[in-house]
Amino acid sequence: MSMQSINPATGQIMQSFSTWQADQISIALDQVEPAQAGWAALGYEQRAQFFRQLAQVFRQNSESYAHLITEEMGKLLKEARAEIEKCAIGCEHYADHAALYLRDEVIASDASRSVVVYQPLGIVLCIMPWNFPFWQLIRAAAPAMMAGNAVVLKHASNVPQCALALEVAFQQAGFPANTFRTFMISAAQAESMIADRRIAAVTLTGSCAAGRKVAAMAGQHLKKCVLELGGSDPFIVLDDVDIESTAQQALVARLQNMGQSCIAAKRFILQETIADVFVEQLQTLISQLRSGDPKDTGTTIAPMARMDLRSELQAQVERSQALGAQLVTGGFPIGEQGAYYAPAILDHVQPGMPAFDEELFGPVAAIVRVKNAEEAVQLANRTQFGLGGSVWTRDPARGEALARQIHAGCTFVNGIVKSDPRLPFGGIKESGYGRELSYHGAREFVNIKTVWVR
Template identity: 55%
Template sequence: MPFVSQNPATDEVMEEYSDWNDEQLEEAMVEVAIATPKWAATPVSERCEHVRRLGQVLTQQRDRLAETVSREMGKLIGEARSEVEKCAWVCDYYADNGAEFLADEVIETDAGKSLVAHLPIGTVLAVMPWNFPLWQVFRFLAPALVAGNTGVLKHASNVPQCALAIEDLVRRAGLPAGVFRTLMISSKQVAGVIEDARIRAVTLTGSEPAGRQVAACAGANLKKTVLELGGSDPFIVLEDADLDWAVEQGVTSRFLNGGQSCIAAKRFIVVEAVADAFLAKFKQAVEARQPGDPLDEATTLAPMARKDLRDELHQQVQTSLDKGAVAVTGCAPIDAPGAYYQPSILDGVKPGMPAWDEEFFGPVAIIIRARDEQEAVKIANGSDFGLGGSVWTRDSERGERIARRVQSGAVFVNGLVKSDPRLPFGGVKNSGYGRELCHHGMMEFVNQKTLWIK
């Protein structure tokens, strides 16, 4: 059974699903193929209203969906509710702005009339991860539907209930049959779907190895891709930072979603002049995190999504310790049912350690001490990743200057890095390419078609 829905807080197996055979996959692909030209021909205003209705259904189903997310991947119930609300927001955003984004762009030339029309390209395959099992999907789906594309989803194998819930939401919202389908297929079947002529583009959020495989297959078949891969976001704390604010936001960023977020603060690069003071405050706040039932509002530390992921994280921690890193607090699994890991801090991190070179996808904060601003920026840019980052200083102009030098898709000054429908989202270097959200994200999967009329 490749699709196992298991509660990471209790180890309870809640449901198991078989993957589809070739006939089941073909049936779904045919349904989407039939729907695709009809949906593309639907007026933009109608497509916007369909997506607005989808946002309304998300709001109506918020509590039920949040509980499903919390039970299946371990997210704190409050965070799960916020995720559902954010999905509704992205639907509203594109319903409100999609027609304007897709409007013809008139350009003066020697023609009687010349313009760029923004037209749908067809069916987009989304290969999505488990850590934000609704949001990752809706940030692709809302703009794709408004643009007139159809979509199919290959979701992570450990969140099948969430995957099926998304298809159910589309049906409840009254969208035409076939404009979106969840494909209950194994990872081995993904290449065949990418190669299928009915698929015109691929978007993936996931690991760097998965991104390379999907990009290679899509490139061989001349399919457009957008990749949002891993991140090891720097959190640069300068000597003039408001330490209390930086600590509060740093702990929130690092331990949100059990530390399992691509844009979580991971490398805390602290200028030596304030490193000890920052660490003392940070340690106190981290140790206040309380593991427990993610459905309990009082719980402040969620389990990790799977025990194998927890074990991989602990191996990274242990190897870093063996190479000379210092365990400030935590740094071990919690001896109890579920996939819990202690809220942890590693100090004394140096090049050659996993904590320096690799992404840590769990509740472990990495402290790196820098002599000054210049070295902090050099360390921040020394990573193969470039998704997000933040700078903490009381001088906002200084913060902006440094932010422009940090090599990443987004840098926040004195704020927690987050995705926002109003802003483009994506990375550079090994964090991927292309953008989601805002009008930039919508333009990734449209045919920007030149029309020249004499």
């Protein structure tokens, strides 16, 4: 079995890689296990030095990494550069804060001294997606490794070059050998690895279907897991907003990474009094976009990551139209080569349509019209997902009150949903469970142990 690195802008196969055999997996785990013990024996400041060096490696190689991301999954080059910088910031955040996040906690009890300590679990398997091929790994690995765990990476099959580049980056930063390893394995092999005694825990970012499989296997073997799955984030617009500026933010929120983000705005829930003008403004902004080489600074429409993903999105659009949604603009493949897709607006979307009920993982904005804020919240929560969401209004206090009613792991008021190392990130319902980032993420893969002394 092999993994292919295909440029989504051209369809060209850049490289092919063979997946590992069972004996290669076992040998590698035999190497990682003692490395983890040595890594755990280091102090926080010692581990922090390696992550500060990794941040330097990211910045020193930013251009080559960004070009690799763009070539392998199609992201606009400027977005790829921003992703690498975010990796550096994430490394520095945990280098600076892990000792605080994981410090011993002395608690009064009937003991002479009772203290809660945070100790590493062992080897954490990270099963990562292709849409942010560097950042997704760093935001999981940095807190896990600063806590003293080793990490093995199973990356998405369409970004094998990024997966190998990450391993080299850790090596260049001077990390002790085998504390971080990239495993060139299939999804089925990753699932079976969860049963291995040497794997202590697993974290997955991916689809709901993949999450169910990983959760079932982790549960069967009583191993901790964190799941960050799909999303259908609501973008609620009240009738007191500045429509022009809010529509500009809506465009960014929907088209970041060509809409291939779990926290991209997907359902635009508009008060009907401003809906016509808002949709018209959004259509005008989309008409000004230009497809082309994602490395070109003038390109604003990049390809989707794979042809099959484009086909799935097109099918969702067509099924929604058949159920009454109105296609305002876009919604068709662009060009003769590559996975380009014309950014689309689907208006008059309602529950029961794929554009409302399913995750649209691509550049399609679903417009939902409501009478008032109460109905907006009701429809925002009428989803199996619960990752993020946003509320847009001139009244921040009202916005916060509504944000607290949204069933999601995070809700932003007058801001685009994003991940931030200082804040916890994760979802509820079918968007998964557990948290990444902040001190919450640092404490996911540790033994929270009580030490009681008389």
